[in-house]
Amino acid sequence: xxxxxxxxxxxxxxxxxxxxxxxxxxxxxxxxxxxxxxxxxxxxxxxxxxxxxxxxxxxxxxxxxxxxxxxxxxxxxxxxxxxxxxxxxxxxxxxxxxxxxxxxxxxxxxxx
Amino acid sequence: xxxxxxxxxxxxxxxxxxxxxxxxxxxxxxxxxxxxxxxxxxxxxxxxxxxxxxxxxxxxxxxxxxxxxxxxxxxxxxxxxxxxxxxxxxxxxxxxxxxxxxxxxxxxxxxxxxxxxxxxxxxxxxxxxxxxxxxxxxxxxxxxxxxxxxxxxxxxxxxxxxxxxxxxxxxxxxxxxxxxxxxxxxxxxxxxxxxxxxxxxxxxxxxxxxxxxxxxxxxxxxxxxxxxxxxxxxxxxxxxxxxxxxxxxxxxxxxxxxxxxxxxxxxxxxxxxxxxxxxxxxxxxxxxxxxxxxxxxxxxxxxxxxxxxxxxxxxxxxxxxxxxxxxxxxxxxxxxxxxxxxxxxxxxxxxxxxxxxxxxxxxxxxxxxxxxxxxxxxxxxxxxxxxxxxxxxxxxxxxxxxxxxxxxxxxxxxxxxxxxxxxxxxxxxxxxxxxxxxxxxxxxxxxxxxxxxxxxxxxxxxxxxxxxxxxxxxxxxxxxxxxxxxxxxxxxxxxxxxxxxxxxxxxxxxxxxxxxxxxxxxxxxxxxxxxxxxxxxxxxxxxxxxxxxxxxxxxxxxxxxxxxxxxxxxxxxxxxxxxxxxxxxxxxxxxxxxxxxxxxxxxxxxxxxxxxxxxxxxxxxxxxxxxxxxxxxxxxxxxxxxxxxxxxxxxxxxxxxxxxxxxxxxxxxxxxxxxxxxxxxxxxxxxxxxxxxxxxxxxxxxxxxxxxxxxxxxxxxxxxxxxxxxxxxx
Numbered sequence: 001x002x003x004x005x006x007x008x009x010x011x012x013x014x015x016x017x018x019x020x021x022x023x024x025x026x027x028x029x030x031x032x033x034x035x036x037x038x039x040x041x042x043x044x045x046x047x048x049x050x051x052x053x054x055x056x057x058x059x060x061x062x063x064x065x066x067x068x069x070x071x072x073x074x075x076x077x078x079x080x081x082x083x084x085x086x087x088x089x090x091x092x093x094x095x096x097x098x099x100x101x102x103x104x105x106x107x108x109x110x111x112x
Numbered sequence: 113x114x115x116x117x118x119x120x121x122x123x124x125x126x127x128x129x130x131x132x133x134x135x136x137x138x139x140x141x142x143x144x145x146x147x148x149x150x151x152x153x154x155x156x157x158x159x160x161x162x163x164x165x166x167x168x169x170x171x172x173x174x175x176x177x178x179x180x181x182x183x184x185x186x187x188x189x190x191x192x193x194x195x196x197x198x199x200x201x202x203x204x205x206x207x208x209x210x211x212x213x214x215x216x217x218x219x220x221x222x223x224x225x226x227x228x229x230x231x232x233x234x235x236x237x238x239x240x241x242x243x244x245x246x247x248x249x250x251x252x253x254x255x256x257x258x259x260x261x262x263x264x265x266x267x268x269x270x271x272x273x274x275x276x277x278x279x280x281x282x283x284x285x286x287x288x289x290x291x292x293x294x295x296x297x298x299x300x301x302x303x304x305x306x307x308x309x310x311x312x313x314x315x316x317x318x319x320x321x322x323x324x325x326x327x328x329x330x331x332x333x334x335x336x337x338x339x340x341x342x343x344x345x346x347x348x349x350x351x352x353x354x355x356x357x358x359x360x361x362x363x364x365x366x367x368x369x370x371x372x373x374x375x376x377x378x379x380x381x382x383x384x385x386x387x388x389x390x391x392x393x394x395x396x397x398x399x400x401x402x403x404x405x406x407x408x409x410x411x412x413x414x415x416x417x418x419x420x421x422x423x424x425x426x427x428x429x430x431x432x433x434x435x436x437x438x439x440x441x442x443x444x445x446x447x448x449x450x451x452x453x454x455x456x457x458x459x460x461x462x463x464x465x466x467x468x469x470x471x472x473x474x475x476x477x478x479x480x481x482x483x484x485x486x487x488x489x490x491x492x493x494x495x496x497x498x499x500x501x502x503x504x505x506x507x508x509x510x511x512x513x514x515x516x517x518x519x520x521x522x523x524x525x526x527x528x529x530x531x532x533x534x535x536x537x538x539x540x541x542x543x544x545x546x547x548x549x550x551x552x553x554x555x556x557x558x559x560x561x562x563x564x565x566x567x568x569x570x571x572x573x574x575x576x577x578x579x580x581x582x583x584x585x586x587x588x589x590x591x592x593x594x595x596x597x598x599x600x601x602x603x604x605x606x607x608x609x610x611x612x613x614x615x616x617x618x619x620x621x622x623x624x625x626x627x628x629x630x631x632x633x634x635x636x637x638x639x640x641x642x643x644x645x646x647x648x649x650x651x652x653x654x655x656x657x658x659x660x661x662x663x664x665x666x667x668x669x670x671x672x673x674x675x676x677x678x679x680x681x682x683x684x685x686x687x688x689x690x691x692x693x694x695x696x697x698x699x700x701x702x703x704x705x706x707x708x709x710x711x712x713x714x715x716x717x718x719x720x721x722x723x724x725x726x727x728x729x730x731x732x733x734x735x736x737x738x739x740x741x742x743x744x745x746x747x748x749x750x751x752x753x754x755x756x757x758x759x760x761x762x763x764x765x766x767x768x769x770x771x772x773x774x775x776x777x778x779x780x781x782x783x784x785x786x787x788x789x790x791x792x793x794x795x796x797x798x799x800x801x802x803x804x805x806x807x808x809x810x811x812x813x814x815x816x817x818x819x820x821x822x823x824x825x826x827x828x829x830x831x832x833x834x835x836x837x838x839x840x841x842x
Contacts, residue, residue: 024153025160027146032162037140040176042185052161052170055154057147060161060173080418086173095147099139 028053034101036061039093044068046085050097057089194414197244201251206244206410209253213340216256218393219245219410220347223264225436231271231443231477234428235287237416240268242430245410249296256315256348259307263351265296266304270358271477278480280557285476291419301359308352315345343389346382350440353379357447361481366454366494369485373451380444387437446478453486454494459506459549462486466556467619473560483557487550499546504538534591541584541605548573552616564623567616568739574613575742581605607653610745614650617740618642624736626834633721635828636710637733640758641749643703647696649746654693691790698786698800702836705779705804709811709839711760712772718826770815777811780804802832810839 036050038059048061065079154160159167174181200206207215223243230239245252245261252258272295275286296304322338324330357375360368396408407413431439449469456465469482487493493502548570555566585603621642624630630638713719730751740748749757760766767775784804787797814820819841828837 021153021155024150027150028154028160031147032160042177046176051165052159053151053154054159055151055156057151060165060170062165082174084169084173085176086170087176089151091177092144092148094142094144096140096142096144099141102141102143 031097031101035098037096038087039096040087041091041093046082046087047079048082048085051084057092058086059089059092059095060084060086194412194417196412196415197247197251200244200412207254208251208257211254211257213337213344214392214394215409216254216393217340217343217347217389218395218408219243219257220260220344220351221390221393221433221436222396222408222411222430223260224347224440225430225433227264227267228436228439229428229430230268230287231475232431233285233287233476235289235291235420236268236293237289237291237419238413238428239430240264241291241293241416242411242413244412244415247293247415255307256311256344259304259311260348260351262296262299262304263308263355265294266301267351267355267358269295269297270301270355270362274358274361274484275476275480278483278557280479280483280554281476282559282562285559291416301355305352305356305359308348308355312345312348312352315341315348319345339389340392342385343392346385346389350379350382350386353382361485364488369451369454373448376444376447380441380448383437383441383444387434390433390437393433443475443478446472446474447481450478450482450485453482457502459502462502462553463556466553470556470560470563476559479557479559483554486553499550500539500542503545503549504542534588537584537587538605541580544580545577548577552612560623561627564620564627567620567623571613571616571620571739572742574609574616575744578606578609578613578744581609606745611650611653613743614646614653614746617743617746618646618650620739621646621736622835625830625836628830630736631722632710632825632828633714633719633729634732634736636707636714637754637758638736639703639707639710640754641737643700643707644757645746645749647700647703651693651696651700654689654696694786694790695796698783698797701779701783701786702800702804705776705783705807705811706836708772708776708779709807711758712769712776712814713826715769715772716820720825770817773811773815777808777815780807780811784808799833800836803836803838806838810841814841 031050034050035047036059037045037047038061039045045067046061046064047067048064050059051062052060062084064082064085066082067079159170161170176182177185179185195203195205197206201208211219223240223246226239226243230236240246243261243264245257246265249258249261249265252261272288272290275281276288281288318341319338322334322341324335324338353375357372357379360372360375394409396411453462453465456462466482466486470479474482485494487499493499551570551573555563555570558566582603582605585606588605621638624638710719733751733754737748781804784801787793787801787804790797822841824842827840827842829840830837832838
């Protein structure tokens with residue numbers, strides 16, 4: 001968390017980039033409080049509500065549950081409850097959301 | 113097997129609540145690329161979040177992939193399969209029958225180590241339940257191992273129950289959570305001890321059959337088997353004795369405590385044999401240098417990793433087998449001491465017993481056993497008499513001892529106790545005493561660091577009690593005036609409470625030295641408060657009591673002489689307070705010596721003082737003595753008063769540092785003299801002497817100007833005594 005807090009200084013807006021960055025911001029805001037599935041570099045998957053992110057793609061999930069990698073036979077499928085969890089951006093491998101949550105979020109998924 | 117961890121729900125509501133959509137039927141769409149792209153558009157330091165979610169909430173998130181916070185990480189990095197008991201049996205990774213003797217010995221020893229690690233404050237999931245066998249003893253076919261697994265579970269269960277009931281633990285002492293593990297509740301205690309006994313008998317037969325016979329050529333293999341059988345026999349017997357002792361403690365009769373004492377003594381006799389046979393057990397296999405846990409057959413340190421709450425210590429370091437025997441030895445010694453409590457019947461003796469026991473910093477189990485032995489189910493002392501009666505006895509004892517001047521006690525006891533109004537007053541007072549005194553005793557069951565905090569708080573309760581005591585004293589006085597106008601009732605109840613107040617206050621201040629809370633520049637006012645104020649009050653209370661007691665004895669003696677023609681046999685009465693008076697004098701002199709030493713060192717610039725920026729000495733002083741503000745008698749000494757009272761300018765001429773060193777040396781000398789005259793010195797006396805003697809010399813040297821110019825700060829060595837340091841000039 002330290003990095004996010006330290007960098008939470010006064011944000012400086014660069015006038016020329018306002019349009020593209022505001023679009024991106026809109027896209028991300030549309031995802032807030034949606035279910036999100038994040039795969040981490042060590043193979044674990046976290047599922048939880050998307051609550052917060054920043055420029056380095058650090059993501060905070062609420063009510064997060066941890067699923068082990070599928071090769072693990074022990075307690076496979078049985079999630080462990082983590083609660084509020086922050087995944088550092090450099091450990092994020094993939095991000096998924098549920099299809100129906102994209103319906104009201106334009107610009108995501110549509111291109112793919 | 114129920115395996116659910118209890119995780120507290122987050123206040124903000126971001127915590128739990130498992131969404132229904134979690135099931136795999138949801139249609140997930142990958143947005144990694146777009147998401148990362150969109151993130152890059154954000155400004156440096158900008159957080160994109162819901163308006164209900166702020167930085168404050170973000171702070172409480174655990175950070176994934178941080179080894180300090182992410183408990184799931186470790187299990188994921190180990191390159192082996194983590195199997196639970198059933199899986200391990202199915203894969204053949206674990207034996208449930210035909211275990212060799214070395215295997216059994218190794219498993220049992222490791223289990224003992226786990227048990228101790230648990231008792232030292234780690235969670236069950238990371239200690240005892242890393243042993244797969246205890247997860248489900250029903251699946252074990254080997255009788256020795258099965259009975260042992262059940263025995264260990266019972267030991268844990270009873271220990272947990274005792275500790276919970278006594279309620280003298282904090283999170284740092286003990287983890288009471290069982291994570292839903294079954295503690296062999298489907299089998300009775302009697303059945304388990306019976307099973308252990310059966311195994312024991314069977315092993316004893318084997319031990320006998322492999323024993324060397326006279327004139328027989330010894331086969332080394334048979335000899336080894338004999339040794340191993342004996343090793344296993346001792347371990348099983350030890351488990352049974354420990355379990356039986358704990359079961360005995362749960363019985364309500366006082367006699368059972370003696371029985372428990374005998375049982376643990378028998379268990380202690382087995383320890384040296386267990387220690388010398390540790391090498392017979394199998395050791396853990398893999399090398400631990402790669403950061404992995406040591407792996408023993410039957411143990412899986414990571415089996416419960418998923419049960420742990422999100423943030424939890426990564427893993428408990430299980431103690432070594434060699435240390436296990438020593439720990440059991442000490443534990444048994446402590447339990448034996450606990451059993452002695454039943455020989456003390458008066459309240460003051462009990463309080464002293466609890467204080468003394470606590471000074472060894474005993475473990476949570478022995479502390480809890482002491483509590484539950486003393487107050488069974490929190491109502492009756494030793495399960496037989498009421499706390500109120502004990503207080504009344506203590507009061508009567510104290511009153512007859514202390515406040516017999518004018519014979520008003522005899523009056524109280526004879527006339528007033530028959531006067532039902534007076535009796536009502538005293539009864540209700542005694543009833544009100546019962547709770548604070550129970551709490552006081554309970555406080556002494558907590559660990560040393562927590563005790564201090566709680567002592568500070570209980571002063572409030574004693575202040576209320578003192579208020580009531582004074583009212584009752586006044587009422588008794590007016591009653592007495594009506595009955596016998598010549599006599600007056602002294603404030604005996606109030607003084608009795610005052611005596612306890614002073615003891616608590618002294619203990620509160622002294623424990624700060626033990627816990628290393630004070631810095632050097634604070635010593636002088638702490639020692640001042642103790643020597644000039646608290647000990648002075650305590651001494652005047654005690655010596656007044658002592659002299660009045662002697663006067664009373666004289667009166668009684670004369671009365672007896674007058675009545676009977678027979679000469680009463682002259683017997684030397686022991687003055688029960690003389691020891692306490694002597695010790696208080698010694699303590700007071702030690703404190704006074706330390707106070708003067710600190711002032712003199714300060715004059716010579718040998719005390720480092722902090723740069724007071726945001727606080728001042730007054731702030732610190734007031735913080736140190738803050739709990740005393742709730743006490744009415746003795747009244748708290750405020751900082752300004754302290755400064756006035758300790759001002760050296762009031763002397764003419766004001767003393768210099770050499771004079772103060774000299775005075776300090778005299779105080780230490782005085783303490784030494786007092787202590788050397790104690791008839792049968794206990795260890796405490798010798799400990800204080802060990803500080804007093806070198807300090808006399810050092811103070812004399814300092815008074816003579818030794819190393820006056822050195823800029824090196826003196827050292828304070830608390831190794832000889834926890835409250836008084838040996839001053840070292842380097």
